[in-house]
Every structure is written in C-alpha cells, then in structure tokens.
Amino acid sequence: MKFRLATGMSMLGLMLSCATALGGTLEGPLQIMVSKDLQELKIYDGGVVVATSRVSTGKAGHSTPTGIFSILEKKRTHFSNIYDSAPMPFMQRLTWSGIALHASNSVPSYPASHGCVRLPNDFAKTLFSVTRRGGHVLITDREAAPQRIVHEALFKPSIVVPDTPLLADAGLRPTLIETGGKSVEVAMTEPKPEVLPPAVQKTEQDPIRILITRRGDREMMIDLQTLLSSLGYDAGVPDGRHGKQTVIAIRAFQLAEGLKEDGMVTPELLAAVYAKAGKGTPPNGQILVRQKFAPLIEEPITIRNPDIALGTHFLLAREVDADKGKAEWYGVSMDNQLSPATLKRLGITTEADASAPDALTKTLDRLDIPQDMRSRISGLMGEGASLSISDTGLGPETGDGTDFITVTRKVQKADASVVQGKKKKKKKSSITVVN
Template sequence: MNLRGWRRNRHIFAFASLAASVFISDLSAGPASAQGAFPFFDGEAAAPRMARHRRHRSNKDRIHRKAKAADAPLPNPGNAAGAVTPEPPLFLIVSIADQQVSIYNHAGLVARSMVSTGIAGHPTPRGVFTIIGRERYHRSNIYSGAPMPLMQRVTWSGIAMHVGVVPGHPASHGCIRLPAQFAARLWGMTKIGERVIISPRETGPVDFVHPALPTPKMVAPGPAETTVAAKTSAPLAAEPRLNPAQYAEQLRAKAVTEAAAAAKRAKEAAADVVSSKAEAAQAAKERDAAEAMNASALSRAEKATAFLEAARAGRDASLLVTARSGAVDGVRVGKAEAAAATYEKAEAAKDAAQAALADASARLEAAKGAFAARDAQLTDALKRLSDATAASQAAAIAETQARRRTMPVSVLISRKDRRIYVRQGLAPLFDAPVSLRDPEAPLGSHVYIATAATGDGTALQWSVVSLPPQAPEARSERKSRRAVDIDSGTSAQGPASGPAEALERVELPQDIRDRIAERLWLGASIIVSDLPLSGETGNVGTDITVKLR
C-alpha cells in the first residue's frame, strides 16, 4: 500500500489497533484511550462517519473531549471515605433528561456516570426493564454488525447498555451508551435479573416501610439441611428456618443431584441399548446362518432320499431280471450286486443327511431362541432408555425450575389489565385477576425493590422508586388527550397515588400473597402501575417490562 493509501485508511488501522489493545487488557486502560477506542457504535454507518470526521476535524476533537469528560468519574459517595460497596442486589436508574445513570443498593448510591441515549426518531424507551442478557464482545444484528462491547441487554427488540461514544447529549439509535471505563466497572457489578429503570428525568429510591408489602415465608429445612448438631440437640430447641433463597438453593442442589443421577441412568441405558442392539444383531446373524444351514441340510436330505429311491428301484429291477432268467449269468449277477451296493450307499447317505438335517434343525431352533431372547432384551433396554430419557428430561426441567427459583421474583399489578403478573428467573409463574379500590383513579408507576434483609434475617428492607410524570412538551404532538393520562399521572379524578396509597388500594387474595411469599427474597421487585404489561415481556427469557407512553 502506498503512502497515499495508508493516509486514506489510517483511521481504520487506528481503530483496529486501539480496539485490540482495549479488549486484550479487558478494558483496563485509562479513560482517554479506552473511550477513544470505540468511535463507531449503535449502528452509525462507518463510511459516512469516517468521511465526516475527515471533513470536520474540529468536530471530532470536540466529541473526543466530551468523551474523555464522560469517562471521568462523577462526584460519587462511593469514591469518598465511608464508600458504598456494590453489594447486591443492585438496581439502575437512567435519567433521559440528565443523560446519566445511577446505580443503587440498600446503602444508597453506589456509582454514577454520564450516558448517551437515543436521538429523536430513535428514542430510548422509558419504563421498567431488567438485565436479561450479557455479552462481552457483542456485535449488532440490526446495524451492520456494529461492535457493542460489554453489552447488557434490557429488551430483545434491540435496546441495551454498552460501550460507546458519550458526547454529553443523546446520540444513539436507542441504546444506552456508556463510557468504556464505567462500562467495565458496571460489567463487574451487575448480573442478569437486576432492574433497570429508565426515567424521563432524575428520580431516586426512598427507603420504604409499609404493612401491605409482602413478607417472605420461612420454611423448615429438608433432610439434606438437617445437621448432626441439630439432630442431637435438645428436643425443645428451636429448629432453624430457611428463607426463600436458602430453601431455593436447597431445592436447586437436590435438583442438580437428581438430574445428574437421572442423566447417568439415561447414559447407562443408552449404553445397554447399544450393547443389546449388537447382541441382537449377532443373534440375528447366527439365526440367519442356522436357517441357511438348515435349508442346505434339508436340500441334501431330499436329494439323498430321492437317490435312495432310485437306487432301490435299480436294485429291485436287477434282482427281478436275474430271477426271471433262471440261469446263472455273470454279467447280470454283477449288475445286481452293483445295484445292491449302490442302494446300500444311498441308504447310508440318506441316514447321514437326515442326521445332518436334525442337527441343523436343532441349531436353528437354538438360534431362534437366542435371537428371541436378545430381541426381548433389546426391547426391554429400549423401554428402559425411554423411561430413563423421560426421567432425565423431567429432572432437567426440575433443575431449570429450581435454578430459576434462586433468582429474584418480579411482580406487576396493572390497573390497565386489572391483573397481577408474577415471574421468576425470566419465566412466568402465574397471573390472576386483581381488584383495586377506586379503580378509575390513577395509581402512577411505583417500583418497590427488596434491597436487604432485616437484622434477624426473617424480613426484608424495601426501597421504592416512583417514576416521575412525563414532561408536557413530550406530549405536545398528541392529537387528543384521553380521560386518564397515564404518563402524566393526572386525570379528571385527580393526581396519581403515592407509593403508600397505591399499595393500600390493591386487594390481593391471601393465596396469591402466600404464593409470592414462598419465593420472595433479595432483589424482588413489585411494580404497581396504571400501565399494562409490555409486549416486550415474552414467555421465557424476558422479565416483567412496563413501558411509559
């Protein structure tokens, strides 16, 4: 390549070199180099961007300066004395208006960073989401394979958090761009199942206590959890109780053991089938050989019988001729003796053929019996394999369900749908009708998150995040106002309920409360909203999602 060609493509080499260095060091480089290594994200076409950057060097420099500033840490209690450690469960709040993301846990603010959300025409959806997938080296399947490092997915329709240029204003195609250094830090803190709240403007969690919040159900340990000390303790000693997470872990461990045992039995049954098939095939081969041998012996016996009959006829004819002649004729006598000898040989041959046929028939019967036994053995092995496979599949499903039970439970109470939806482990558990006091009055949208256990470990501490109403200018293009504006939280019936009143207006049957209590522990979230369940919520692989209008 000549010098002119190198100059024309130098930005490509620079991108490849910087990207490789950042990935090899696992994004541990300084803020400036890490941020500058990812100039093309969210599907912006590479060629137009490169041409634009060649024409507008000053614009490129300005964006990179803002990118460096975005990667610098914002004022954060986590950087000062008495820092808040990123102890799970965590939840994230993205403010569209402020272009920033805040990470919280039970102790308060853990970290904060600038972000870049969707531009006009490709807005970032607002509402309540969940981290439903993570991929360290992801490429977009929508925008021509654009690189999206440290991707944490919140919808399957293409919205995620990932490394990208953060110029200080909305610039993406809907995703939430993160500075490289912060994205690497966030990657190490978060996990699938944690809540992401995307708000029109800044909002934050408030510690919340209310008797209407569900209480986790403590259960007695199973046999696997009963220790020797517990068995030998005094009869009046209180038996330790397990919280839902501990009980779920006990179920998971049991399910893993049972699934492994069932898989082993299925593997052994499959090996038995292979062995039985080989034995049955060999028995069939021996049966076929015995049938061929018996057919050959039968043919020889039939030929020997025919030859004997012919020899008998020849002998009898020769004797008759000799008797009729009445004279001694040496020639005739010789023929008679020869015919008699032939007959004796034919008789001996017939006896041998019959004996061989009897032996071949016995061998055939034995081979048929052996094949029938091997075939029955194969049939039994196939049945055992079928049963073992079904048991292994059932055990695998039970293991999957047990693993899901270790993840946080999610609940949505929707005024729009008049239903309660309950999910866990990115899969549905159940849904049911729900009654509301003053059903026409707006509830607002409130997210209650179980952030910590109380001192004795039998109850939960909660935080609540109330989504703010939508700004009036965001609704200016609507053709008409409905009687109830679920975005603004106002209606003809008055303003939306606060978090306490919203809970008090929900009337849940006791059996539903009990079913939730059995699975309720840290990271659980309860959403009370005017809004319906979003279409982003599918069967498996998604969590409860609520989108603001």
C-alpha cells in the same frame, strides 16, 4: 457485602476489585437508574448513590424508551445487526427489540445514540462485571431516586415457627419448690425439641418479580368462560377468546336469566355471571409473579377506586431476613402519561401524579390482596425481589424470556402560550427579515 460511598467514579476501582473477588457479582442488589434529562447513570445501594457516570441516550428520531427494564442478555463482544455491525462492547440488553447498555468511544453527555444507552468504556466494563442477568434498569425522562417505603401491603418473607410443644401440653416432673418468694423451677420430662431452620431460604440467585396491574380483557374473558362452564353453559376451553362456543354459552345464560340475548360481553353480563356463581363482584386487578423469566403465579386481586390511576411504580426488596420476617423496600414513582384512548378503555378519570410525595403510598392503600395469595408470595420472598405497579398490564416488550417490562410515556407539558384555555396574542415582530 455492602458499599456506602458518596463519590461516583472513585467507586469504580472498589467495585471492580470486589466484583472480581465475588466472581463477577455483588451481593447487592444494586439499582441502576438512567436519567435522560441529566444524561447520567446512577447506581444505588438502597437509597444511597454508590457510582455515577455520564451517558448518551437516543438522539432525535431514535429516542431511548423510558420505563422499567431488566438485563435480558450480556455479551462482552457484540456487533449491531441494524447499524452496519457497529461494535457494542460490554453489551447488556434491555429489550429484545434492540435497546441496550454498552460501551462507546463517543459519550458526549447529550443524546447521540440510535436508541441505546452509551457508557464510557471503563465504566461499561466495570458495570458489566458487577451486574447479573435479570438486574433491573430504570430509564426516566427526569431524575428519580429510590426512597425507603414502609407499608403493610408490601411483602415480607414468611416465618415458620418450629413445631415445639406448648408448656401446657408438655410432660412435667416435680421439682423442689422453695418458699420465701423464690422462683419456681419447672422441667419437662421430654427431651428438648430440635429447633428447625426456617422453611424460607434466601433466593439471591433467582429473586421473584411481581407485577400488580389492572385485569385485562383476556383475563376477564377467561374468568367468564370458566364460570359459565361451571354453571352448566359450555363455553369451551377458557382461552380468553370471544369465539363461537363462548358466544353460544353467553346467549344461553342470557336467555335463562332474562337478559338481552346478544352474546356480547359487558360489565352487566360479568356482574350477573359472578353473582350467579356466588363469586361476588368481578375482580378488576391481577397480580403476576415470574422467576427466572418464567411465569409462576397469575391471580385476581381488587383495586379500590378504579377510576383513579394506579400510576407507574417500581420497588426493590433489600435486607430480606427470613428468620425475622423482615424486608426493606425502596421505591420509585415514574412519570407515565396514559393516552386518552387508554384512559377511556380503563375507565380512568383521575390521572396519576408521580411527583406527589405520597403517590406510591396512596396506590398501595388501594390494593386488596387475598391473604392466601400474600402467604404464597411471602414464601417465595428473597433478596432482590421486585414489585412493579402499572395501569397498562403486560406490554409488548414483556414476553417469553423477559421479566415484567413497563414502557412509559412522556408527560406532555401544557403549552405555555395557553392560559385558562385561551391562547395569548402574539406581539407583532419589529424585525424585518430580508431574503
């Protein structure tokens, strides 16, 4: 069931009646976008707006975080355990730290909440009836809209070809061959093989969540420990910790290879261990998959030109057809200014520009995902699968019982009084202030 309607609030009655017929859910999936600068929530079906509502986000000192979230919990009746048991009807939790969508009698179209996203009562009730746990919600500083993205790097469902005999291998029986340029009839003696259904079935209830990000220190350490042990240097249990046993193993490897024996983990050490183990160069990226809020896959990939930021992007799969091996992806690029310390830690010298029209395409161009991993993920593809791309890895909001949550950082605008590194001289005021 799909909806195409340009008007906003007039959609509510239709959405509510359809949701009731479907037991509270829509086939969708729909994409919820909250714009803080417009104080507005929009619901997208693919690239089409199907409903709009005013909202109130967090006021000064209680700013609503921006980023990629998903609905972790739904409660028709809920009371705040922070702000004097304030009522939060039709609550849809976005973070376990206290951010949610909920109904309110006070939605003044400007920031007024303590961090949550307030919705008008009728809209909140309807929205509650058409969402499901795990549905994505994007919160941005400035308005962003999903666009159709076509790229070879995006995942598509696998097609399983039925195991039918080739014509060259089939048993043949002779038939009448007529002259005069007429067609030749060829028949098989074996019965017509059964056409098997595709092995990949739609998983609309439990779509997979994919995250592509940079490989962190923990993942690098686990790889190092595993490879050292495989080379005969016992690094202990590969737990990602730079513990005593790992230091001993590193020093032993360094001594054997004529390297500086300091037990430290450096890019040079990683390169030497990978080369010794015949594993090529150390991977600098990773792909993670979750389903039903639980980890499913975690494997290394390669990010080309790692000195350029990946940026922050979100894509949602629509019209996933396992029979045809097709999926339509709709993507959004989001503002996210990394701190100087993060840029230095990740070795990024060129920051991302989410406003560039080809920002997402250029990022997808730089991802090298092993074919066996692509095949494995393609076998899990279903309606509503999502892909997040971020430089910063698993943030503190991503944990047990969550999808991949990416909290973004507002892009700081340059001081208008600064031109080419020099401050403009301020004119003296002609106004005299009398206290």
